Amino acid sequence: MVTIDGVELNPDAYRLDSWRGRPMLVRVDGDCWPTCQDMNVGPNEEGAFVITYQPGRALPVAGQIAAGEYACEIAKACVGADCALPQQVANMSRNGVDIQLVDPVETAENGLTGLSNVDLWIRSVNPARRAQRSRVASVDTYRGRFS
Incomplete structure (x- = not known):
């Protein structure tokens, strides 16, 4: 606008x-x-x-749900309520006492959150773990109109 x-x-x-x-x-x-x-x-x-502008594109409904779930868990953590952040236990065996934990730093470095539903959505839209959209840089590419 x-x-x-x-x-x-x-x-x-x-x-x-x-x-x-x-x-x-x-x-x-x-x-x-x-x-x-x-x-x-x-x-x-x-x-x-x-x-006035809003950069970016609108999130699809599944992305909005994932973002909402993530925001709710962060809000719970901020007020000290029980939350699902971080989900560090990957595998657990009861009697043999085999516990495998996930490092939250490693999770964040992979662009994930530690919440299974949110991470499933992230992996579905970005399976190659790209940090940004692909671009083509060439002197021959069209760069738009200039008036």
Whole structure:
């Protein structure tokens, strides 16, 4: 959302392009962007120029459920309530007393949380454990429009 002088600009008046891998807001209605802004006024006053955006993509429902479960367990841990964080026991044998523990640092280094449902979702959407999306860097690739 873009507001100029406290008035929301019609979304058809601009578009978001990419230039050298960086997002760029381009005006397409023939007008220009403001050349300066009065930093002493509020966002809805004359002289203000405000761009509001939310980066990223919406999480699918399964991801929202996993994030909610993780947030609940962290909240429980913060107030000292019983929680499922961390789930360190991997294997246990009762009479033979064989216990195998999971190191929480190793779990975090692998991009996991220690909560089985949350970790199953993470593994399902990122089985190769990539830290970020793949990119192609080439001088021949299209970098978006530039006006």
